[in-house]
Amino acid sequence: MPGRQSSIDTIQRELTAFARRARHKASQLHPDLSLVTYSILDLITERGGCRAADVAAHFMLDKSTVSRQVTALERLGLLRREADPDDQRGQILRATEAGLxxxxxxxxxxxxxxxxxxxxxxxxxxxxxxxxxxxxxxxx
Structure with a gap:
């Protein structure tokens, strides 16, 4: 089905271009903000706060990658950690007012x-x- 394959090629090309534009737009929001950090902040806010493990699972990222991104968001003043009321060993991530x-x-x-x-x-x-x-x- 050459028509179908051509359509799939177009979809791939257009989604790749879309992702590149999204990365560029994220950097315009804040010079130190990547698409990954922006997406993490957006997810945390959408969920009203969540654990880093939930972020890792949602984006299928390694926990160490999420940890680095969360630390970057904290340094930028866009994210804070709170004790998890259900598990004092755990932390809930929440956007700061600057992040919101x-x-x-x-x-x-x-x-x-x-x-x-x-x-x-x-x-x-x-x-x-x-x-x-x-x-x-x-x-x-």
Whole structure:
């Protein structure tokens, strides 16, 4: 099926380009913020706080990688650790007010960029694209 393979090649190329743009955008939010650290902060905030092991499992990262990224976020003043009320040996990671502010600004910038990008798309096309992305994400 040459048509299908061509489509898969296009998907791969476009998703790679998307990831590169996302990395670039993350560095624009904060000069010391990578896409990985931004994504970790976003996940922690989305969940209302979580353990580093949960972050590692979610992103399929090594715990040492998460530890380095969490330390970087702490140094930037974007993340803090709290004692886990259910396990005093454990820690819950939470965004600081500076981290929450950065994420709010980033979300507004992304929303504006996506709104602009989809200006010429019909509501049906946007809904279909959203459904395809969600479906793709579920199958990972």
């Amino acid at each position: 502010s950065l994420l709010r600004d980033a979300n507004e910038q992304r929303r504006t960029a996506f709104t602009t990008r989809f200006t010429d798309w019909s509501d049906e096309d946007v809904a279909r694209f959203a459904a395809y992305l969600a479906r793709y994400g579920e199958e990972g």
